[in-house]
Amino acid sequence: MTVWMAVECPHYHSTDVIKHGKSGEGKQRYLCQNEDCPRRSFIRDYTYNIILYR
Numbered sequence: 001m002t003v004w005m006a007v008e009c010p011h012y013h014s015t016d017v018i019k020h021g022k023s024g025e026g027k028q029r030y031l032c033q034n035e036d037c038p039r040r041s042f043i044r045d046y047t048y049n050i051i052l053y054r
């Protein structure tokens with residue numbers, strides 16, 4: 001069984017994101033792959049839409 005997290009970019013509403021290390025607070029940082037995104041780097045948080053796929 002494969003389980004992975006699909007994180008949606010809060011700025012561009014795209015799930016085309018990659019992991020980009022950790023922030024200073026230890027949160028997972030992500031990088032949006034969309035070149036048109038105004039702010040491509042973001043941190044995963046509960047205020048953002050996170051979808052769990054199985």
Ligand SMILES: [Zn+2]
Nearest residue numbers: 009012032037
């Ligand atoms: Zn984005």
